[in-house]
Amino acid sequence: MHIAFDLDNTLIRNNYPFPLEQPRWPLLTRLLRTERLRQGIKELAAYCRAQGWEVWVYTTSYRSVWHIRQLFCLHGIRLDGVVNQPRHNREVRAQCSKHPPTFGLDLLVDDSEGVRLEGERHGFRVVVVQPEDADWVAAVRRVVRPGPAESTRVSQNP
DSSP: OEEEEOOBTTTBOSSOOOOBOOOSSHHHHHHHTOOOBBTTHHHHHHHHHHTTOEEEEEOSSOOOHHHHHHHHHTTTOOOSEEEOHHHHHHHOOSSSSOOGGGGTOSEEEESOHHHHHHHHHHTOOEEEOOTTOTTHHHHHHHHTSSOOOOOEEOOOOO
């Protein structure tokens, strides 16, 4: 399986103050002024790796691939692939904001209900996690158990 995670409001704080992971190298993280990742991503990435899955990022941001890889590396997470907005623009032919099948991705974890609707229209699987959901890791783990490929909303608005 190839699983991808969105960044903004899913793994990186923008508008929501969800708890953050402690980076593996805090001093270097501060010196480089990199963003911190949502609490639970280390655990979830490790779970995915233990299952033999690839871990990707799929974001509509213009952050460079190098920047995204560095951010995850500083948290001790190796990425198998990164799709940012420039890559999406070059390679995706479907008319949607994200198209995981273009990159061989089986599941996208995102905070956007709109992306979930695009998944239904274009035939790809999306798990929606709300930024406020403190139990988001368990919710994603429940969905990634073997089963039918469908878009899923795993958390509710408070």
